[in-house]
Structure formats: structure tokens, C-alpha cells
Amino acid sequence: MAGIPKNALVLVGDGRKALLLRNEGDYQFPNLKAEAVFEDQNPPTHLQGTDRPGHFIKGIVSGQRAGESHVVRMQVVAKSKERDSEGSS
Template sequence: MSVLSRDTWVLVADSEKALFLRNETDADNPNLVVVREEEQSNPKDVAQSANKPGRMQDTGRQQTSAVEDTDWHELAKERFADDLAGILFRQAEKHKFERIVIAAAPQVLGALRDKLHKEVQWRVVAEVDKNLTNHPVDQIESLLHDQFDTA
């Protein structure tokens, strides 16, 4: 069976946006249709931090050291992978898809891979470690077709 067979889902994600697509046709001429879109508002860390970094007393006299503040921007990126894994699990439980291709930026792909439930893991038929979120759907179709047609 070809990777992009009919009804195969494709998740295209980065750390802030995700498209859930379904192939309406066959692998020879994929026609990906948007099933769902997810996006999180994730301003730069400076905009999310309320306080200046803390200070802590050192063992020496009259000495303090800066304490690293939480990077809220990075934390939100990690949580987005959690959110996507949860969405995929709920959709798999409802039998919305039997096969899925995950195309994501390498860092996101790694984080997502670690968080996927077994119910989703066995449905993953391919992974593409590229960020395709800013590509139009027809380009995503072509890129995936080319990648799997030569594989």
C-alpha cells in the first residue's frame, strides 16, 4: 500500500501552527483537504515575562547571582506538541484515521514522537522532517508525492 493512499491523514506542523489534512484521492494524484487547523498565540518571551530575573544570595558576603527566568516562549512550544498529541489520540480513538503521515520541523517531530500515544504510533506510516507549514496545500501535495513516489 502506498504511503499516501486514500483517506491517509497528513499532519503538517511546526511549534506554533498545525494543519490536519486528509487525502481524498490516491497516491498517484494526492488531493489533500484541510480537516482541522490549530494555531497558538505565542508572543516572544519578553512580552510574556512579567518580572525581571530573580536574584539569589551567594555564600560570599554581599554577593548575589541572577536566577534564570522561565522561557515562556519555549515552554509554549513544548506544550503545543502535547496538545497535538492529544488531538491525534482523540481522533484515533474515534477512528477518524487509520494511517497518518507526520511532516514537521525536526525539533517538533522529535518532541511529538515522544508524546504520541501507542494508539497513534502504530498508525504513523511515514515521517517527514521538514517544516511545511508555510507552504500552500498544493505545494505540500507535490512535495509529499515527490518524496514518496521515489522512495
């Protein structure tokens, strides 16, 4: 079984907190003592700001709903086909 060498540093962490521990014991009987503690300073969302999140509208005209751009494209294609068929007859 592998042990932790004397004076070795061990980092234990998750998404919010990290501990830097030093083994003050020996290889066979570790005695981990905290050297440093790192905590994420992330306040709740309501404390970070009051602005509404931004958004991006993909389309030809600002304010368009998602399905509208498809309808507009279909109408443009239909009109161009009408013009082509009128010109060829």
C-alpha cells in the same frame, strides 16, 4: 514510489503551527485538504508580563558575586592552615 492512501491523515508541523490534512485524492494523485489547523498562542515577551526574571545566587552570603565565594573559601583555608601550623610549633 510510495503514495498516500485515500482518506489518510497527514500531520505537518513546525514550532508555531500544525496542519492536519486528509487525502481526498487517491494513492497515486493525492489531494490534501485541511481538516484542522493548530497555531501556538504565544504573545511577544513584552505582552506576557512585566516582572523581571528571577535569579539565583550561589554562595555563602546573599549578594555575593561569583568570584567572591572562591576568595572567601581561600581565606578560610589559609586561616585554618595558619592555626594548624601555630598549634604544631
